[in-house]
Amino acid sequence: MWDLFGLSGYARVDFRVDAAGAPWVLEVNTNPCLAPDAGFAAAAAQAGITYDALVAHLLAVARARPRKAA
DSSP: OTTTTTOOSOOEEEEEEOTTSOEEEEEEESSOOOOTTSHHHHHHHHTTOOHHHHHHHHHHHHHHSOOOOO
16 A cells, blocks of 8 residues: 555555455554654554654654655
């Protein structure tokens, strides 16, 4: 989905799977809240990623990206 929606940085994709097993995208949030009690952190926790590890990873990825000329 990342490439399909042209995403970069971080994002949250909300989806549901119907009874037939087909996924349905409800929303693509390109700037989800990063609060420890918000949905993005909760999704990371479900994947076994702690909040501190999540923030550290986002910072590392941002630092590694090439900067665009002003």
